[in-house]
Amino acid sequence: QVRLVESGGGAVQAGGSLRLSCAASGNTGRRYCMGWFRQAPGKQRAGVAAIYTGGGSTWYADSVKGRFTISQDNAENTVYLQMNSLKPEDTAMYYCAAKGAGSTYCSGGYWGWTDFGDWGQGTQVTVSS
Secondary structure: OOEEEEEEOEEEOOOOEEEEEEEEEEEEOOOEEEEEEEEEEOOOEOOOOOOEEEOOEEEEEEOOOOOOOEEEOOOOEEEEEEEOOOOHHHOOEEEEEEEOOOHHHHOOOOOHHOOOOEEOOOOEEEOOO
C-alpha cells in the first residue's frame, strides 16, 4: 500500500497550463501502474493518463492526447501530469491512484477506476473560458 498526496491544482484560463504532482510514500519499492483520474460534478470518475513505474510506458485518454503528458521521477517517488492547452471541459477534481500491475496492463488501459486501491485526496483544476 502507498500513500499518495497530490498538489498543483488551481484556476487557469483556457489555453493555460498546470502541472500536477503526486508524491508517493510507503511501499514504494514495488512497481505500480500510477494513474491520474478526474471527476467532474455529476460525472463518473475517468482515467486521464497512466504510467508504469517500472519502465515508463504510458496510456492516455483520447480527450487529452497531445495536450497532457505523464512522467515520473523515481528518485523522488513522484508522478507528474503536465497539462497544456487546457479547456473548460478539463475542469474537475483530479486524483492520483496506484495499482500493483505490469506494463502491458497499465499502458493498454485495461482497467477502470475501481481497479485502483490506493488514492490521494485530489486536487481541483478549474479552467475558465
